[in-house]
Amino acid sequence: MAAVKKSVSVKDVARLAGVSEQTVSRTVHDSPSVRPETKERVRAAMRELGYRPNFAGRSLRRGKFKTVGVAMFNITGTGNLDRMEGFAAAADKHGYAITLTKVDGHPYTLESASSRMSALPVDGMVVIMNRMPADFGTFEPLPGMQTVLVTMLEHPLCSTVDNDQFDCSRQVVEYLMGRGHKTVHFISCPERSLSGMRREEGWRETLRAHGIEPPQLVRGDWTAQSGYAAGQALADDPTCTAIYASNDAMAYGCIRGLESRGKRVPQDVSVVGVDDSLGDIVPDRRLTTVRFDNKRVGMWAVDKIAGADGGASGVEHMLIPGVLVEGDTVRDLR
Amino acid sequence: MAAVKKSVSVKDVARLAGVSEQTVSRTVHDSPSVRPETKERVRAAMRELGYRPNFAGRSLRRGKFKTVGVAMFNITGTGNLDRMEGFAAAADKHGYAITLTKVDGHPYTLESASSRMSALPVDGMVVIMNRMPADFGTFEPLPGMQTVLVTMLEHPLCSTVDNDQFDCSRQVVEYLMGRGHKTVHFISCPERSLSGMRREEGWRETLRAHGIEPPQLVRGDWTAQSGYAAGQALADDPTCTAIYASNDAMAYGCIRGLESRGKRVPQDVSVVGVDDSLGDIVPDRRLTTVRFDNKRVGMWAVDKIAGADGGASGVEHMLIPGVLVEGDTVRDLR
DNA sequence: CGCCCAAATGTTAACGTTGCCATTGTGCAA
DNA sequence: TTGCACAATGGCAACGTTAACATTTGGGCG
Numbered sequence: 001m002a003a004v005k006k007s008v009s010v011k012d013v014a015r016l017a018g019v020s021e022q023t024v025s026r027t028v029h030d031s032p033s034v035r036p037e038t039k040e041r042v043r044a045a046m047r048e049l050g051y052r053p054n055f056a057g058r059s060l061r062r063g064k065f066k067t068v069g070v071a072m073f074n075i076t077g078t079g080n081l082d083r084m085e086g087f088a089a090a091a092d093k094h095g096y097a098i099t100l101t102k103v104d105g106h107p108y109t110l111e112s113a114s115s116r117m118s119a120l121p122v123d124g125m126v127v128i129m130n131r132m133p134a135d136f137g138t139f140e141p142l143p144g145m146q147t148v149l150v151t152m153l154e155h156p157l158c159s160t161v162d163n164d165q166f167d168c169s170r171q172v173v174e175y176l177m178g179r180g181h182k183t184v185h186f187i188s189c190p191e192r193s194l195s196g197m198r199r200e201e202g203w204r205e206t207l208r209a210h211g212i213e214p215p216q217l218v219r220g221d222w223t224a225q226s227g228y229a230a231g232q233a234l235a236d237d238p239t240c241t242a243i244y245a246s247n248d249a250m251a252y253g254c255i256r257g258l259e260s261r262g263k264r265v266p267q268d269v270s271v272v273g274v275d276d277s278l279g280d281i282v283p284d285r286r287l288t289t290v291r292f293d294n295k296r297v298g299m300w301a302v303d304k305i306a307g308a309d310g311g312a313s314g315v316e317h318m319l320i321p322g323v324l325v326e327g328d329t330v331r332d333l334r
Numbered sequence: 335m336a337a338v339k340k341s342v343s344v345k346d347v348a349r350l351a352g353v354s355e356q357t358v359s360r361t362v363h364d365s366p367s368v369r370p371e372t373k374e375r376v377r378a379a380m381r382e383l384g385y386r387p388n389f390a391g392r393s394l395r396r397g398k399f400k401t402v403g404v405a406m407f408n409i410t411g412t413g414n415l416d417r418m419e420g421f422a423a424a425a426d427k428h429g430y431a432i433t434l435t436k437v438d439g440h441p442y443t444l445e446s447a448s449s450r451m452s453a454l455p456v457d458g459m460v461v462i463m464n465r466m467p468a469d470f471g472t473f474e475p476l477p478g479m480q481t482v483l484v485t486m487l488e489h490p491l492c493s494t495v496d497n498d499q500f501d502c503s504r505q506v507v508e509y510l511m512g513r514g515h516k517t518v519h520f521i522s523c524p525e526r527s528l529s530g531m532r533r534e535e536g537w538r539e540t541l542r543a544h545g546i547e548p549p550q551l552v553r554g555d556w557t558a559q560s561g562y563a564a565g566q567a568l569a570d571d572p573t574c575t576a577i578y579a580s581n582d583a584m585a586y587g588c589i590r591g592l593e594s595r596g597k598r599v600p601q602d603v604s605v606v607g608v609d610d611s612l613g614d615i616v617p618d619r620r621l622t623t624v625r626f627d628n629k630r631v632g633m634w635a636v637d638k639i640a641g642a643d644g645g646a647s648g649v650e651h652m653l654i655p656g657v658l659v660e661g662d663t664v665r666d667l668r
Numbered sequence: 669c670g671c672c673c674a675a676a677t678g679t680t681a682a683c684g685t686t687g688c689c690a691t692t693g694t695g696c697a698a
Numbered sequence: 699t700t701g702c703a704c705a706a707t708g709g710c711a712a713c714g715t716t717a718a719c720a721t722t723t724g725g726g727c728g
Contacts (some may be wrong), residue, residue, distance in 0.1 A: 007397070007478070009714055020678045025716055033676065050477075055455040056393035057714030060683050063341070065390070065455075067433070075419045084418075085409045088436035097454050099401070100432040102422035120431050121389040121399075121455055143384075144341070224617035253617035260618075281615055283558035283587035284594075343684055354708045359686055367706060391684030394713050 008049045009057075017045035028053060059121060067097045068305050069122035071113035073105040074130050078247075078275060079163075079294035083150070086298020087126070094306035110139040110149075118142055124305035126150060131194060146308060148301045152198055154317045161300045163292040164319035165195045169202025171324050172244050172272050172290060177210060180333030181242040181270065186217040187230045187254060189246040196246055199274065203244060215239070220246065224253030231257020234269075241269060241333065248273035248289055252282060255329065266331035276325055286327035296320050342383045343391075351379035362387060393455060401431045402639050403456035405447035407439040408464050412581075412609060413497075413628035417484070420632020421460070428640035444473040444483075452476055458639035460484060465528060480642060482635045486532055488651045495634045497626040498653035499529045503536025505658050506578050506606050506624060511544060514667030515576040515604065520551040521564045521588060523580040530580050533608065537578060549573070554580065558587030565591020568603075575603060575667065582607035582623055586616060589663065600665035610659060620661035630654050 010024040017024065019042060026034045027042040034042075045051075059065050070087055072080070084098075091098045099122055103113045110133045117125045124146035132153075133139070141147035141158055149155055152162040176184050186203045189196035200217070207214045218233060220226035227250030234240045235258050245251035251273030255265045263269050276291035300318055307313070344358040351358065353376060360368045361376040368376075379385075393399050404421055406414070418432075425432045433456055437447045444467045451459045458480035466487075467473070475481035475492055483489055486496040510518050520537045523530035534551070541548045552567060554560035561584030568574045569592050579585035585607030589599045597603050610625035634652055641647075 007714090010716090011714080021714090022679080022716075023677060026677090029716090035676065038676080052452045052476075054394070054714050055453065056390050056399070057683090058716080059390035059455070060388070060394050060685090060713090061715045061717080063683070067455075070434075072422075075422055076415050081410050081415050084434065085436070088406075088409055088434060092436060092438075098434040100404075100418065100422060100434050102419070102426060104426075118386045119389065121393070121401075223614040225614070228617035249613075249615045252615060256617050278615065279583075280557040280559070281583045281586060281612065283562035283590050341684090344686090345684080355684090356686075356709080357707060360707085363686090369706065372706080388684050391713090392686080394683090394715090395685045395687085397713075 007054065008051045009054065010051075012049055013042065013045045013051050016049060017042045065121040065123050066095060066306075067099055067122045068302050069099045069101060069117045069120055069125040070128070071101050071103050071117055071125060072128045073103055073108060073113075075102055077128075077130060078277065079292060079297075080128070082294035083128070083298035086295035086300075087302050088298075089295065090299040090302035091306060094302070096302070096306045098302070107134055109133050109135045111135050114139070114142055114145070114147070118145065124148070126301045126305070129153075131192065146305045146313075148304050150297060150301060152195060152319065155315075157315060159304050159316045159318075161297055161304070161318040161320065163195070163294070163297060164321045165198035166202035166205075167319070167321045168274060168290045168292075169199045169244070170206045171322070172274070173203055173206040173210075175324055176242045176244070176270065176272065176330065179270075179330060183207065183212050183215055183239065183242070185215055185234055185237070185240050185243045187220045187227060187243060187245040187250050188217050189220060189222055189250075191219075199246055220250045222247055222249060224249045224256075226250060227253025228257035228260075230254050231259075231263075232261055234258070235261035235263045242330075243269060243271045245271065245273050248275045248277045248287060251287055251289070251329075252278060252285070255285065255287075266329050270330040272330060274322075285329060288327040288330045289325055290322040291325050292322040293320055341388065342385045343388065344385075346383055347376065347379045347385050350383060351376045399455040399457050400429060400640075401433055401456045402636050403433045403435060403451045403454055403459040405435050405437050405451055405459060405461045407437055407442060407447075407462070409436055411462075411464060412611065413626060413631075414462070416628035417462070417632035420629035420634075421636050422632075423629065424633040424636035425640060428636070430636070430640045432636070441468055443467045443469045445469050448473070448476055448479070448481070452479065458482070460635045460639070463487075465526065480639045480647075482638050484631060484635060486529060486653065489649075491649060493638050493650045493652075495631055495638070495652040495654065497529070497628070497631060498655045499532035500536035500539075501653070501655045502608060502624045502626075503533045503578070504540045505656070506608075507537055507540040507544075509658055510576045510578070510604065510606065510664065513604075513664065517541065517546050517549055517573065517576070519549055519568055519571070519574045519577045521554045521561060521577065521579040521584050522551050523554055523556055523584075525553075533580055554584045556581055556583060558583045558590075560584060561587025562591035562594075564588050565593075565597075566595055568592070569595035569597045576664075577603060577605045579605065579607050582609045582611045582621060585621055585623070585663075586612060586619070589619065589621075600663050604664040606664060608656075619663060622661040622664045623659055624656040625659050626656040627654055 010021045013024045014021045027039045087098050113127045126148045129151040147158045149158050149160045173184050188200050204214045218230040231254035273287050273289040276289045344355045347358045348355045361373050421432050447461050460482045463485040481492045483492045483494045507518050522534050538548045552564040565588035607621050607623040610623045
């Protein structure tokens with residue numbers, strides 16, 4: 001076997017190019033105070049030896065890692081892929097990398113995510129909150145570790161960012177009422193979902209703002225089956241001309257449930273979902289739904305950390321509105 | 335504002351605990367050659383100062399980062415979330431972290447992914463290949479950087495792992511023929527998809543192994559719409575009692591297309607998909623499909639790198655079979 | 669011709685950690 | 699009592715990089 005190749009350092013390059021280590025370093029950073037011909041000689045040496053700057057040495061010297069940590073309690077979850085796309089895009093823009101960590105939620109605390117991250121080479125961290133951590137109120141970010149939470153709740157010490165669930169419901173209700181519907185029925189989600197409850201509030205309060213008492217909601221569990229049952233239940237309600245479901249799976253289930261009772265969508269009943277998750281899966285329908293920009297949520301989080309870099313930037317709270325996408329499941333009654 | 339807190343180093347802890355830096359280090363690593371009471375004193379000092387071992391110093395000293403890099407050309411893609419779950423789980427198991435990088439595919443080469451990674455604090459890398467990189471044949475992994483490719487193709491210098499697409503088709507065809515179907519029709523995907531083409535081969539060759547000439551396939555484009563069209567087209571073919579679609583969206587589209595022509599599923603025609611991606615979206619059907627274990631794929635890749643640790647482990651190629659999940663869209667003709 | 673300035677390059681030290689080897693202390697056998 | 703093994707701890711150096719400062723060189727100008 002050939003000689004075991006130790007990693008190539010500036011020293012090796014310097015020796016080969018016949019310059020000092022500092023000149024090599026300056027060349028790496030393309031400093032203007034190195035003569036072009038010297039630079040070229042150094043670059044040639046780097047190429048010949050296959051020099052790669054050592055991350056550890058550099059970070060040790062600089063005290064910065066140019067890396068943002070992302071802590072997730074659950075990796076699988078609606079929109080996480082888009083959020084990651086956003087993390088990666090924003091990191092790329094700033095010359096940062098992303099370090100991903102799964103935190104097992106026992107206990108489900110910000111503290112456990114934080115201490116997990118503290119051992120990693122990161123300058124700041126993003127925590128994706130799926131539900132309410134036990135220490136949400138009391139948590140303090142590690143000193144020097146800028147922390148951004150992906151949640152709709154506001155935190156006194158950490159910046160937060162998420163989709164605007166309240167506004168989502170407002171948009172849907174306004175949209176339906178703008179098309180002549182007198183009220184909007186709602187298929188909710190389990191009560192433990194933060195974002196789901198916020199959607200429910202938005203629905204309720206927007207109706208009330210129109211002087212309408214919200215009808216009895218039908219509680220679902222995110223699945224199409226529960227939407228199906230809800231659709232069947234609502235099919236017999238003559239006041240029900242418009243249904244807003246907490247996600248697309250329930251919306252689609254609801255449509256099928258309505259159809260199973262002889263109701264046509266949108267002729268008899270209009271249905272709107274949330275998430276734009278059906279995509280190409282349903283062939284004969286284009287569901288009217290709300291599309292969230294999770295990529296933008298991810299970008300915002302990483303921008304906040306990488307963009308601040310040295311300068312400590314203040315705590316901010318950001319809610320990013322979704323966009324209502326018109327399909328063919330809503331009838332205009334006007 | 336309070337004094338700006340420099341990071342706490344072993345030196346600070348050593349001073350406070352009245353021991354040497356080395357003893358602190360030994361305490362961190364729980365070496366047996368430190369007296370329990372000394373350890374406790376050191377630990378108390380660490381707690382008081384909030385000491386966190388510095389990653390850069392440690393990595394510099396050790397020459398290892400305990401981190402695996404994951405390079406993706408496209409982050410959004412079927413199964414990526416599950417794969418990441420696998421990456422994270424395996425990394426966790428070995429005490430490793432995951433560093434995620436999006437490589438913009440211009441050019442779409444392994445070399446560009448590799449050089450991107452070389453600047454990052456990683457000991458090895460995983461590349462998720464979506465299509466054929468231009469330099470697949472000639473690529474050489476960076477020295478000292480164990481490289482695993484997520485692809486079904488074999489590579490002479492890099493280990494590879496992916497779902498077994500051929501076996502997937504074999505399972506489906508065997509399953510349908512085992513239930514008395516005389517042949518299996520196929521809805522394919524666009525020709526540029528590696529995995530899709532492999533599914534097609536599996537379908538074709540398994541039929542031939544049964545002495546059956548594969549019928550004309552219907553080319554789809556992954557969308558339910560194309561499945562719908564395919565279903566309508568196949569509805570008039572009297573020899574068609576079983577259809578195998580390259581993904582679930584097309585399978586579901588196909589079912590709706592068949593129904594639109596008065597065919598019932600599964601009474602008249604059986605339909606099988608691939609991917610188990612419909613999940614809870616379709617309320618009144620449980621599609622028979624093949625579920626891939628993408629988490630296991632991700633775990634295998636990271637295990638290969640983190641598990642080898644020091645010892646160079648050889649190049650391996652792994653194909654992980656999927657599992658056929660029975661739903662209610664297949665009729666037993668026997 | 670000497671002086672000063674600027675450009676180009678070199679030298680040193682430090683970032684935090686830990687492997688190696690040296691030193692000190694303690695108990696036990698010869 | 700001496701010698702020796704072993705347990706516990708300390709000192710030192712090095713990992714690769716780069717900021718800060720030091721030095722050299724060459725050129726312009728009085």
